[in-house]
Amino acid sequence: QITLKESGPTLVRPTQTLTLTCTFSGFSLNTSGVSVGWIRQPPGKALEWLALTYWDDDQRYSPSQKSRLTITKDTSRNQVVLTMTNMDPVDTATYYCAHSDYPTVTTWDFWGQGTLVTVSS
Amino acid sequence: DIVMTQTPLSSPVTLGQPASISCRSSQSLVHSDGNTYLSWLQQRPGQPPRLLIYKISNRFSGVPDRFSGSGAGTDFTLKISRVEAEDVGVYYCMQATHFPWTFGQGTKVEIK
Numbered sequence: 001q002i003t004l005k006e007s008g009p010t011l012v013r014p015t016q017t018l019t020l021t022c023t024f025s026g027f028s029l030n031t032s033g034v035s036v037g038w039i040r041q042p043p044g045k046a047l048e049w050l051a052l053t054y055w056d057d058d059q060r061y062s063p064s065q066k067s068r069l070t071i072t073k074d075t076s077r078n079q080v081v082l083t084m085t086n087m088d089p090v091d092t093a094t095y096y097c098a099h100s101d102y103p104t105v106t107t108w109d110f111w112g113q114g115t116l117v118t119v120s121s
Numbered sequence: 122d123i124v125m126t127q128t129p130l131s132s133p134v135t136l137g138q139p140a141s142i143s144c145r146s147s148q149s150l151v152h153s154d155g156n157t158y159l160s161w162l163q164q165r166p167g168q169p170p171r172l173l174i175y176k177i178s179n180r181f182s183g184v185p186d187r188f189s190g191s192g193a194g195t196d197f198t199l200k201i202s203r204v205e206a207e208d209v210g211v212y213y214c215m216q217a218t219h220f221p222w223t224f225g226q227g228t229k230v231e232i233k
């Protein structure tokens with residue numbers, strides 16, 4: 001079965017760079033149509049899509065965050081890494097990674113449990 | 122960006138009664154491939170989101186048949202035929218037709 005798990009720091013200082021890793025199993029990022037993405041959710045607020053990487057190395061970013069984000073994949077290790085620069089307290093959120101499959105579902109069908117990142121000095 | 126507007130934002134429901142959530146997009150969600158990538162997700166308290174419905178009306182694996190989706194173009198609806206206690210949570214519509222993929226604000230379903 002498909003599983004994903006996020007890992008990374010729980011506390012980040014303002015202006016620092018956040019690096020999150022999504023480790024997955026049950027599928028391959030070499031398979032046509034598959035993508036892995038990142039979504040975040042500030043406490044008590046709605047979901048916000050950040051970035052995704054496709055099986056063919058196509059990468060897409062939220063325009064509002066694009067200048068701060070980099071998404072990379074390591075298919076041999078079944079991992080996807082998100083880096084976000086210049087962190088601010090407003091970036092405090094639970095960060096999720098999720099799986100999608102075009103055109104079968106083309107939405108986030110499997111999610112990790114999420115990791116809460118707090119930005120504070 | 123495509124704006125997804127959900128109504129209502131809060132829905133108190135009696136157990137066993139139906140519930141309905143509306144989602145309207147600021148542009149048509151019909152993709153150039155002919156599909157409409159509108160989905161519904163449920164987020165129970167303290168849990169990650171869970172996919173309920175994809176491509177307007179397709180129930181995801183393991184989703185009870187009391188959940189149904191309908192709509193076309195820019196107007197979509199999620200219906201719960203008979204609300205159960207485990208349905209409490211926040212429901213989001215989401216579009217994946219246009220980048221950036223966007224979510225609605227969420228609708229909180231609670232028991233009266």
